[in-house]
Amino acid sequence: MKNSKMKSEEIARIAGVSRSTVSRVINNYSNVPAETRDKVMKVIRDYNYFPSVSAQVLAGKPVRTLGLFLIEPGNVSSDSLTNMLLVSVIENASELGYYILTNIIRDITNTDTVSSVKEMFIQNRIDGGIFIGAAIREPLIDELTAEGYIVGVFDQRQLEYSQPNRIVANFNNDSGMKQSLAYLTGLGHTRIGVINGDMKRLSGQTKYEGFQKAMRMCNLDINPDWVLPGDFHERGGYVAMNTLLNKTSDLPTAIIAANDSVAFGAIRAIKEHGMNVPEDMSIIGFDDHLLSEKYHPALTTIRIDFNEMLRKLTTDVIVKIEKGTTDVIEITIECSLIVRDSCRRI
Amino acid sequence: MKNSKMKSEEIARIAGVSRSTVSRVINNYSNVPAETRDKVMKVIRDYNYFPSVSAQVLAGKPVRTLGLFLIEPGNVSSDSLTNMLLVSVIENASELGYYILTNIIRDITNTDTVSSVKEMFIQNRIDGGIFIGAAIREPLIDELTAEGYIVGVFDQRQLEYSQPNRIVANFNNDSGMKQSLAYLTGLGHTRIGVINGDMKRLSGQTKYEGFQKAMRMCNLDINPDWVLPGDFHERGGYVAMNTLLNKTSDLPTAIIAANDSVAFGAIRAIKEHGMNVPEDMSIIGFDDHLLSEKYHPALTTIRIDFNEMLRKLTTDVIVKIEKGTTDVIEITIECSLIVRDSCRRI
DNA sequence: CTGAAAGCGCTTACAG
């Protein structure tokens, strides 16, 4: 049961073959007769031998490790999303035999941070990286892809010139917004407003663009007073709704929030103003947050499958690392309306 | 700004020295004159050179990576603790120049899992590991320490024979329990019960032992009907309290819960029985969970500093890796009562 | 089908 000092040479000696053959067995070369393979495998198992990664990597094999970079300025997202996201990436990677080196990036503009991220790639600690929380354009990511490193990014699109080594993943926010508006219109709403997300993020932009398009399709006018800035956080939704309620009595009958946290904030503000949801205002969210179902009122929202998105992104990054194909990959995940109690018929 | 194909040999050539000297500069050897050092450093910076870890490790240096093993059977703890914990470990390690390879262990008895964890150590992917969620005795951890690997474990104590390469960290649960009981006694309670945590975990045991000791010190008798089994989860607290309330009308006036989640569950059950906290029963928790302050009633509890514990544990593991000292380390973190609204004077 | 040998990019006694 010893193993620590086991090396391929020892295995070779015991099995009565050369190191070359041991290596061939480990790397599943086809030109090894079953008999030899079995003999070697037995010794490997008997001695609980695992090859040293460093030696393998130095000899040109992948490290089988991915860097997961969570860009979270300051406030450690205390909600369960980060958790879920991490677990999802780890487990998908693990199924493909890959490990995850996790990094929290508080400030992506900080020189030390930037250089330490690049260091991981250059030192060959990781075969590729996955970025969550990136802005539409991140110089760091651009540099990395320009150098040829393989990177998967949630919430970005391909550059003007598509890069096979930059894999992007998004939800179909356009479709989500259209569903929200279709539903509200069906309920008879025509006075509809929106609380936006962070417009530095692609999803912030595409959601708003989706809103505009959908309003046009429904033949509704956008009232600029009802287009409120936000940031994807509860606090932002609260502030936005407060501003609206304090400014005017000419209110929309329904508000589409950039995500569920924003919706929670908006509802809190509405309640504090002595009004009710959906009686006085209908609210529709985006994400289908864990809490949304349990919230009061239970939140009508657009469900996205974060887990599926990460599974695809992780898998595609790994396949790209191993096969090195030159196809350009853009993952888009559909989303769908979940009707609950936060919208009423007009 | 190129770097990918940079190797120490290139740096040496450009700086006009040998690879040996470049290596000495990188590893901060003292016998390099400032002038030479500066010359070499300049080239290193100019070319954005980072040595290959694989080569360094193969030559005997540490990988500067720690494995973080989260033992979480099935239910991905959706509360924010895992999150906080991860971030805490990552940031502390990062300050010391170490990376974190995260692993979720769903079933620590599973052979494949066990062997993949050992593989990480044997392959030399990590210099050491940190385990969270371990039972009092874990064969896997015992094997690892027996092999000489450096491991930090939360919620375990040293074995009969102390191991310098097993660093254990705990909260002073004894002190916490004593504070809880002192407070309740001060309020005039004598009829005091307890909902236990998971007794397979050391903290489950030490908390209950602390309770017993403290009761003795306060000259109070333990009513076996008021000692309820639990599991550190909300659900467990709920079930325990329901059982108690349904079984008898001879109720305690106060309950100490193994942690705040358990307390939340217990309070939920009490409310469902049409009773109130603290009017009909006082409840005291343990942890000072993020929600405890905001809960209704705000929960009186014992605050523990998870972040401090992990900071010490991570630091000690890294120091042990680098210095290889033979001292036996047992970290104990103090805890303290936070009085809020869930207990009343009798 | 299989072994001997070169090579991966570092570090570190050793010798000077």
Add this chain to the structure above:
DNA sequence: CTGAAAGCGCTTACAG
């Protein structure tokens, strides 16, 4: 103070 050389544990053309 510094260079030449051996060694770390693998993989993979190359030759047979």
